[in-house]
Amino acid sequence: MDIKQLDNKKIPKHIAVIMDGNGRWARKRGLKREFGHREGKKAVKKIVEACAELKIPNLTLFAFSTENWKRPKLEIDFLMKLLFLSLKDELNNLNKNNIKFNTIGFIEKLPKSIYNFLIKVKNDTKHNTRMNLTLALNYGGRNEIVDVVKSISDKVKNNIISLKKIDESLINSHLYTSNLPEVDLLIRTSGEKRVSNFLLWQIAYSELYFTKILWPDFNKKDLLKAISSFQKRERRFGKTSEQI
Ligand code: IPE
Ligand code: IPE
Numbered sequence: 001m002d003i004k005q006l007d008n009k010k011i012p013k014h015i016a017v018i019m020d021g022n023g024r025w026a027r028k029r030g031l032k033r034e035f036g037h038r039e040g041k042k043a044v045k046k047i048v049e050a051c052a053e054l055k056i057p058n059l060t061l062f063a064f065s066t067e068n069w070k071r072p073k074l075e076i077d078f079l080m081k082l083l084f085l086s087l088k089d090e091l092n093n094l095n096k097n098n099i100k101f102n103t104i105g106f107i108e109k110l111p112k113s114i115y116n117f118l119i120k121v122k123n124d125t126k127h128n129t130r131m132n133l134t135l136a137l138n139y140g141g142r143n144e145i146v147d148v149v150k151s152i153s154d155k156v157k158n159n160i161i162s163l164k165k166i167d168e169s170l171i172n173s174h175l176y177t178s179n180l181p182e183v184d185l186l187i188r189t190s191g192e193k194r195v196s197n198f199l200l201w202q203i204a205y206s207e208l209y210f211t212k213i214l215w216p217d218f219n220k221k222d223l224l225k226a227i228s229s230f231q232k233r234e235r236r237f238g239k240t241s242e243q244i
């Protein structure tokens with residue numbers, strides 16, 4: 001699979017990825033799960049660069065879910081440390097590659113030093129224009145919907161908006177992803193065929209792509225394959241094939 005085989009006119013505007021399988025990648029090699037996460041970090045770098053090169057304007061990566069707090073404390077601590085070091089390592093590269101960094105999820109609950117650094121990376125990259133890279137951290141789709149309900153209810157209660165004004169576009173504008181277009185393609189690695197509480201509202205009409213490849217092994221060639229599969233599909237959005 002080569003870049004030239006893709007249709008330039010059908011490049012997805014927003015790709016979201018559930019990066020799964022780090023633990024199994026390590027276990028297969030008789031290593032601790034941490035090694036899988038470290039290898040997974042390298043895959044993140046490769047895929048971010050490949051997406052920028054392919055002119056994908058929006059890439060959203062699921063890095064830590066609201067449910068991942070249930071993991072052993074040692075693993076959580078390791079993931080947090082890895083996140084911190086990765087951000088430090090990559091800040092210059094983000095700017096060099098003109099990539100704007102953002103997060104979705106309740107990052108206030110992350111360790112203070114990481115929270116502060118996330119704010120710095122967002123701030124230092126906010127004028128970049130080539131691609132939006134969004135990291136989902138302490139993110140849960142149901143949690144996001146609860147937040148939307150709360151903020152809209154509060155506005156209704158205080159007569160800022162009327163009940164009649166609540167529609168899909170108002171809800172969209174209150175999501176964490178309000179600045180992003182629809183998710184065109186959702187990729188999940190590692191063979192699991194589930195959504196695990198990621199972007200529930202946003203993937204209503206996304207094309208889903210599941211691959212058995214474990215996240216640390218997922219590379220540019222696999223990304224091209226996923227995009228190629230996306231380009232072959234007919235997105236009907238409820239219409240008939242003849243109407244498209
Ligand atoms: C994905 O890999 C990374 C995170 C969820 C943080 P996993 O750690 O879930 O790997 P598996 O699913 O156990 O193989
Ligand atoms: C989903 O993976 C979360 C991330 C990739 C960050 P999990 O490994 O946590 O999902 P489940 O538990 O297998 O559904």
Ligand code: MG
Pocket residue numbers: 020021022
């Ligand atoms: Mg997993």
